[in-house]
Amino acid sequence: MIDFIVNESKCISCKECVADCPAVIIELEDKIPFIKPENEKKCYRCQHCLAICPTAAISILGVDPETCVNPDKAAGFEQVDALIRTRRSVRRFKDKDVAPETFDKIAKAAANAPTGKNDHQVQFVVVDTREQMAKFKELVISTIEKAEQEGRLDEHSAIFAVFAKHFRNGKDIIFRGAPHIMFSVTPKSAPTPVADGFIALSYAELAAASAGLGTVWAGFVMWLVAAFPEILTEIGIGEDMNVAYALLYGEPSIKYHRGVKRDEITVRKVKLA
Structure with missing residues (x-):
């Protein structure tokens, strides 16, 4: 069981979970995403469906989307x-x-x-x-x-x-x-x-x-x-x-006081005829 659960009151039928599922096992039924029981074994367990849902309507593998990390907290370049x-x-x-x-x-x-x-x-x-x-x-x-x-x-x-x-x-x-x-x-x-x-x-x-x-x-x-x-x-x-x-x-017993500059790397760009 993968516990694919959709909160229908939050779902906006955007189909993003359907389009992004790498296993191609999510379908819509009455505008609500679902996975046929016989297809659950094909699930990659990647949680893409949970991650891409804009309204946090999808839970899978027992993961509550409200407890997941917000991308806004991710470090910048x-x-x-x-x-x-x-x-x-x-x-x-x-x-x-x-x-x-x-x-x-x-x-x-x-x-x-x-x-x-x-x-x-x-x-x-x-x-x-x-x-x-x-x-x-x-x-x-x-x-x-x-x-x-x-x-x-x-x-x-x-x-x-x-x-x-x-x-x-x-x-x-x-x-x-x-x-x-x-x-x-x-x-x-x-x-x-x-x-x-x-x-x-x-x-x-x-x-x-x-x-x-x-x-x-x-x-x-x-x-x-x-x-x-x-x-x-x-x-x-x-x-x-x-x-x-x-x-x-x-735990290091020393402290480095700055980073280093080592930007040289060979980059070979492919140019096909």
Whole structure:
């Protein structure tokens, strides 16, 4: 059941929901939108019908349109541009946990990221306390040390042993001292698992920046879990899941006083004969 409900006293029969439905399953009956029961399974669950209704007459999936965000509250281009330009890759963090409610807001915002076929199967696997993060770091470092002892590090992965030694000596190259890490994972059976995971994590990164948190894309961690997939198994990420990437995050111990100017990008305009 998708709970497609129309408040007939508000409906003005504008047909916008009919025209905008990507699944093409909304019809008019006596000038009122409706969906045939046999067509409900075709619903994309995108909520376009709710969003486009000018009079808030449509509810779907149990969502009350009166509780939804008003587009008038959306940031303008200058605000979004400022957020993008002032976002920095942070590598110095405070030794404190991020409040659970702060992460919850970020996750809920990222849940609105687009996915292939509106599939929305992205999951965030999160190490959300410093206590658990310390255990995760130990798991990674001990895995490297064991691989070195067993002679399983080749010329490409030998650098891991150097990282591990630095870690034992108090220099955290891999995790940058971050109190938390999040992995963006999607079932491999999803229509577009790789893209979905990256897009959701990008949304989370910008949401985190707007909440005053620092983030950095965890390249060394991704390098390590590719070499030692047993690390993923230990944190509950199975072989049936695609890991898009990982993001280290926490409260920054530094403050950047301005954004940057880096406007150069190659733009190639297509001109067909």
